[in-house]
Amino acid sequence: MNTEANSTTNADHQVVQVADLTLAFRDVQVFTTTPTGAQLAQAAGFTPDQEATVLAVLADGELEDVRPTEIVNLATTSHRFVIVLSDRLYKFDVNGVVYEWPARIISGRQLRKLGQVPEDKVLYQTLPDGVERLLGSHDLVDLDCPGIEQFMTRIHHWKLNVQGVLLTVSHPTITVRQAITDAGFDATKLWIIVLRVHGQTKREVGLDDVIDLRTPGIEKLRLTPREVNNGEGTTAPLRMFALLPVDVRFLDGLGLRWETHVERAPANRDRRWLLIHDYPVPHGFTAERTLLALEIPLTYPGAQIDMFYTYPALALRTGQPIPRTQVSALIRGNTFNGWSRHRGPGSAWDPLTDNVATHLALVESSLLKEVQG
Incomplete structure (x- = not known):
């Protein structure tokens, strides 16, 4: 995408995907395989005097500015474009890779999309005083501050309290059996196992139930021996005949x-x-x-x-x-x-x-x- 042209025509109809600042892509038609930036903006519904900014979304997720007279060869490059009104591009850095965004404000979710941050990682913003700010999907960042905004990702860890033992888990789901074992309890013993989630009725769970640690409000797993007596010892279950x-x-x-x-x-x-x-x-x-x-x-x-x-x-x-x-x-x-x-x-x-x-x-x-x- 480094060729300059005033106009180009082709009888072939091409479908490209365009998005605004929400990154919600939609299909539009262009009537050439080599449209200019201006033709792409027009296909997206902008007039020439609006001078819309056109960004090509490359295969590796990076954004590349397409000038109004620059030709895009759809046979060899991207079919996805972010087209918006903006008077400048804002730069930011995610894990050392510099990206451009055509608006002053960007959300945590848009940063994750542009930076291709996987779901098992969290995103931090490095503030000027060295403090790290954890960004949620709906958190907003002002890219107009001096310098290039710095962001980094880390593997996300989840916490689960199992009868007073705090587990740090690197995967968002875990079976009750695994949680009990990791906390040092004997999963072969008979337990009443109760999952407590804030704002919900506590419920009993089984050893093979899966806990999704992404669920808001998860508090703890509470274990109680299935039979509690007055100290005379636990009676072994009676087995008078065998089952299959x-x-x-x-x-x-x-x-x-x-x-x-x-x-x-x-x-x-x-x-x-x-x-x-x-x-x-x-x-x-x-x-x-x-x-x-x-x-x-x-x-x-x-x-x-x-x-x-x-x-x-x-x-x-x-x-x-x-x-x-x-x-x-x-x-x-x-x-x-x-x-x-x-x-x-x-x-x-x-x-x-x-x-x-x-x-x-x-x-x-x-x-x-x-x-x-």
């Missing part, structure tokens, strides 16, 4: 205490139960959690898991009765309330693919149906 490996992996991933229990009965009528402690239930019930029991047939997975039981019995906040919950089962001396919920013809039990996880999906949908109507 896929079930064990799934249940361990829930972060909830679970047990397998055999309820003895005469005449070989023993019943096998999977017990999941503190199982969360949807909002709308009078309780937030329940002890959930699933009966595991002796020939499972050949035989299906059917229904589910809760202790104590769940009740709706509205006081409305819950249909088909009249059955009961005695487990460890407690009377569990049974929900008669069964698979339909279109979702018949498949011993090759169905398991505890898929049955819990039925449990969750059944609970939601009662509170959502």
